[in-house]
Each structure stands twice: as structure tokens, then as C-alpha cells.
Amino acid sequence: MILEVKDFNVTYVNKHKRVYAVKNVNFNIDKGDSLGLVGESGSGKSTLAMALLRLLSKKSTEISGTANFLGRDLVNLSEEELKEIRWKEISVVFQKSMNSLSPVHRIRTQVEDIYRVHNPKAAKEEIRDRFTYLLKLVNLSDRVYNLYPHELSGGMLQRVSIAISLLNNPKLLIMDEATTALDVVTQGQILDEVVKMEKEMDMTRIMITHDMSVVATSCNKVAVMYAGEMMEMGYVKEVLKNPLHPYTEGLIASFPSLKGKKEKLKSIEGFLPDLSKRYEGCIFAPRCSKVMDICKKKPAEVKMDNGTVVRCHLYGGETDEE
């Protein structure tokens, strides 16, 4: 196991209110897994990833629980220890990562700086060779190495950011909508290459996305979040074929057919609840078409025979009152 997250909570705190953005989340990722993290906008996916990477401001967030990454609890690591881990062991690409490239330095200079954080004595040629390989992977010509960011398009820069995230062979790569803004062909190519490469390098990936087809084609596991809670997690081939939670079912139905058939999209009635309030019972109950009396009590996680873990009274299990 590479990452084991237990009882994980993230709360944004400001003068006027508290926002419970991630609540009691549990999940494990094995080495080599590619986990798609899905859920509608505002369900807490980015907050979860940012909190695991400790990129949220300490002043305005409270984090509790544990996140054991290869024997170290990410929640309690010092800044120094985190620096050791970032880029080299855990790397992240956001949708807007390209904006963090410096406009006044050539790509080459920035790549050299990042590479040398963990390999201070690396020669220029070694770095160039490694990066040229990565540029090819994201479908860019090696001439990009000597250019300035303003000489590239947004999509090209985002591909440079993805290549940079792979520079130090991270053990865990987190992609937060990293390919969303790219055209479908480029996105497909990059994901194919990343999948191939992670097999070679034994890399593990968490992929935050709105796009179920991305999960279907590039992940082996999927975790479904709703209003800060993990509703269902399991193998992609099980969950997409046989979703257990009514929310997962709704989410899958609201995507265009994965086979490309044009069907009218269904949407899930209702809205995400206000996360600054605490709720009793199942958080999805007010929108659920299968709601029952018992849903006034919080469902516990139920582990099914096919490996899926689901939080729903339809599958029995105890209640999990806080």
C-alpha cells in the first residue's frame, strides 16, 4: 500500500463560518493503482488533494485524521520533510499549473532548477535528455526546451507542466483536472502515455476529474465524492458497470454514453447542501430517489464481495452516528 487515508477531515475556517469540505474520508491506494476521484463541482475533491499535499493555509484550515504515505503521516510532517517529498515522491499538476511557470526564464532554466532540487550535481546534458524524453511523451518537440513560456500556447504550456511533474520519477502523481483544458486528442494521447509510463516506473496516480470517460480509459479504481464524503469506491470495471450508490448511478447517467451514443443527459435533481452546516443521516438523502426511513441515520461503510466500499443503507450495515 502506498497511501492509507483514515478518518480524514478538512474544515475551512474563517471569521464568520466553518465549511466542512471533507468529512470522515477513508481510502487506500496500492502501488501502481490509478484512482479516479469524481464528484460534482464543490464535492471536495481538490480540497482533499490539497490537504494531502499540505498546500492549504494552516491559518484558515483544520485537518484531522491520518494520511500514511509509505510509513510517514503527511498530516504531521514538518515543512522540511514535506520539501523532501514534493516533486520527488509526490508530484501534482493542477488545471492552471502552467501559470506557475516564470515568464522571464526559459523552460530549460526552470527545468534545471527543479531537477537540481533533488539532484544538485546533475549535469545539463542529463537534465536535457530526461526532459526531451518527457517532452516527447506529452507530444511536444524538443525545441520547446529553449523557449520562453510566452512563446508557447496555453495547451503547450500545460503539457510542459505535466512533463515537469514527471521529471523526478514521482512515486505518486496527482492530476487535478490537469488535462481538462486540452483538446480531446491531446488529452487522450497524454493519458495513454502516462498509463504506459506508470507501468514502467511503478508510479501510482490520483486523477481528479469531472469526466467519467477519462476514468473509464485511464484508471483502475474510482472514488466518488459527494458533499465532502466518500460515497463509493471500487474497481472501475465494477463501479461503472454496476454502480451501487444512487449518487454514483446518477452521476454516471448524467454523462454522455461512454460508447459515444448520443442520449439525452439526465441530471440529478436538487443542489449540493450548504457545507457550513452539519447534517444528520445520509448527506445525499434529500436528493435520493431511493430514500428510506433509515436514511435519517448516517450509513456506515459496507464492503462488498467485488471490493467496492459503499456508504448506503440499501446495502445494510450499521449506522455510523458521529
Ligand SMILES: Nc1ncnc2c1ncn2[C@@H]1O[C@H](COP(=O)(O)OP(=O)(O)OP(=O)(O)O)[C@@H](O)[C@H]1O
Ligand atoms: N478557501 C476556502 N474557504 C472556504 N470554503 C472553501 C474554500 N475553498 C473551497 N471551499 C469550499 O469547499 C468545498 C469543496 O470545494 P473543492 O474545490 O474542494 O471542490 P471540488 O470537488 O474540487 O470542486 P471543483 O470540481 O469545482 O473543483 C466547496 O463547498 C467550496 O465552496
